[in-house]
Amino acid sequence: MKQIxxxxxxxxxxxxxxxxGAGAFGAVSANAATPAAAPAAAVAKADAKKKxxxxxxxxxxxxxxxxxQAALDAAEKENQRVSxxxxxRNGNTLVTLRGDGAGPQSYExxxxxxxxxxxWNAPTTELVKRLEQAPNLKxxxxxxxxxxxxxxxxxxAPIAGIGVAGAPSGDxxxxxxxxxxxxxxx
Numbered sequence: 001m002k003q004i005x006x007x008x009x010x011x012x013x014x015x016x017x018x019x020x021g022a023g024a025f026g027a028v029s030a031n032a033a034t035p036a037a038a039p040a041a042a043v044a045k046a047d048a049k050k051k052x053x054x055x056x057x058x059x060x061x062x063x064x065x066x067x068x069q070a071a072l073d074a075a076e077k078e079n080q081r082v083s084x085x086x087x088x089r090n091g092n093t094l095v096t097l098r099g100d101g102a103g104p105q106s107y108e109x110x111x112x113x114x115x116x117x118x119x120w121n122a123p124t125t126e127l128v129k130r131l132e133q134a135p136n137l138k139x140x141x142x143x144x145x146x147x148x149x150x151x152x153x154x155x156x157a158p159i160a161g162i163g164v165a166g167a168p169s170g171d172x173x174x175x176x177x178x179x180x181x182x183x184x185x186x
Contacts, residue, residue: 057154058159058160067160071177075166083164086160086161087111087160089158091115106165109166114177115142116145117158124146124170125147125148127149128145128147128170150180162181
């Protein structure tokens with residue numbers, strides 16, 4: 001049998017190790033991809049039962065922006081300087097617009113009014129009346145029981161809230177928030 005030089009043995013061994021390593025890496029990579037199919041299968045199975053999952057409707061960013069701009073436009077037509085906030089069903093802020101000359105407190109107040117409206121699926125002017133029977137409602141963090149918050153609904157369920165703050169009365173803020181809701185129906 002012919003003897004192979006040391007250099008040839010090193011090169012051949014190195015090539016064999018590279019091939020072996022590539023094969024092992026490919027096998028690990030293929031196995032790593034396999035579990036990803038399992039969660040999809042679990043979701044499909046859970047979806048089939050309709051007990052383990054739920055779906056919800058959300059306002060798009062375009063719709064939220066349209067509503068906020070409509071509320072701000074309504075306020076500006078009456079020479080009111082306000083801020084407008086739109087929050088999603090979970091109270092997360094989607095859009096805020098601070099009108100020219102709006103007071104510094106109006107930004108946060110608008111967000112809280114929107115949050116309050118979506119949380120109770122009611123205009124905040126109605127919620128103010130509920131304080132007479134349950135005055136502790138005002139102590140819930142993140143809420144503001146003043147006129148100017150309006151819920152946005154789909155299939156009678158709240159999906160967003162619009163809050164307006166900065167006009168001299170809650171009734172005006174409420175009117176402008178409702179203008180934002182009404183813009184979504186067009």
